[in-house]
Amino acid sequence: MTLTTPDTSVLLDRFEGVRSMTERLAAPLSPEDQTAQSMPDASPTKWHRAHVTWFFEEFLLGPTGGYEPFDPTFGYLFNSYYEAIGPRHPRPDRGLVTRPSAGEVGRYRQYFDRVVAELVDAGLDDAQCEVLELGINHEQQHQELLVMDALHLLSGHPFAPQMLQRPLEDDPAGAPVSWRSVEGGLHTIGHDGQGFAYDNETGQHRVWLEPFQIAERAVTNQDWLAFMDDGGYARSEFWLSDGWAAMQQHGWAAPGYWSYQDGQWVAFGTGGSRPVRRAEPVCHVSFYEADAFARWAGARLPTEFEWEVAAGGVAEARGQLLDQDRLHPGLAGKHMVGDVWEWTSSAYLPYPGFQPVEGAIGEYNGKFMSDQHVLRGASCATPAGHERLTYRNFFPGGSRWAFSGLRLARS
Structure with a gap:
């Protein structure tokens, strides 16, 4: 650390x-x-x-x-x-x-x-x-x-109890996707040693990136509904083999906590079950679902290095972070930190020169660098001040209970 x-x-x-x-x-x-x-x-x-x-x-x-x-x-x-x-x-x-x-x-x-x-x-x-x-x-x-x-x-409760008394909110339509170009070249990745960081963020190093574009907002519920309407969960051409198997095994047909009731999709959250809000970032999707959506959209997930470089262009912008009276994403906007963690295409691996600290405390991060995927940003449950652009969150590809969403990239 x-x-x-x-x-x-x-x-x-x-x-x-x-x-x-x-x-x-x-x-x-x-x-x-x-x-x-x-x-x-x-x-x-x-x-x-x-x-x-x-x-x-x-x-x-x-x-x-x-x-x-x-x-x-x-x-x-x-x-x-x-x-x-x-x-x-x-x-x-x-x-x-x-x-x-x-x-x-x-x-x-x-x-x-x-x-x-x-x-x-x-x-x-x-x-x-x-x-x-x-x-x-x-x-x-x-x-x-x-x-x-x-x-x-x-x-899992049959009557969808509220964790919080959160007011109902309006349902604005989502904004269309716009794209920001990011220059290629040699970029510095990782924590610079100023202030706190976990050991998995260290080993600052340079990576070569080809020019790319990144979506200026996260994928929204409205986007995801279009994916579902187009048979996204039934079209194997969009899915990785492990993802297709996981989807069939678990019966995924929508994001986690979604259900179809009385002719509309509703999502369970801290305020109980409520109609899906179109302009919110989609949440509780696995890496496999995020990857399939990106393929369906004719795009891809960014690498974690592309994400970090692109986030530097909007470094001060924040979406919803932890608010004990809300604990729910806000509307998708032109920020890359907050609301939902964003899946990247990167496997969770050590940076060059990574060395865990000595002793039991060194088991904190390094021992999990296997079969995990990196997420970047922060979510509506991340405490303010705990987030930073170099933060590397990680979960297995089939995980859906985190506040996880995605953002598109293209070459």
């Missing part, structure tokens, strides 16, 4: 703000909501709240010595995938951990927060500041996962 060590009082303010946001995101969910697990890839809200606390506890307080854990069993229950630390509870069975309760997890968080405040008051060295900064960003990642997983859970 790379960062510029800030003042510890600033770090403590950020720590407290992030911890508070996690609790606000969880607040609309009942203790029962927070305990259930809807699929092996998702985790209960209660688990997210405890895991991010355990992460700080293990990597920040563990090395200090003399720290008395709130509960010594929590290391086994809430370790995610850190093999070097030791055995852990199986991921698919997290929903079976009914104890500790959601309330007990809240007390665990309060206990730990007091300990961190005392540690900061006593003074942190540079290494501890780095771990605290990493832990803050780690918790922000889990805030987005918490929202994704809770939405997936509620989507």
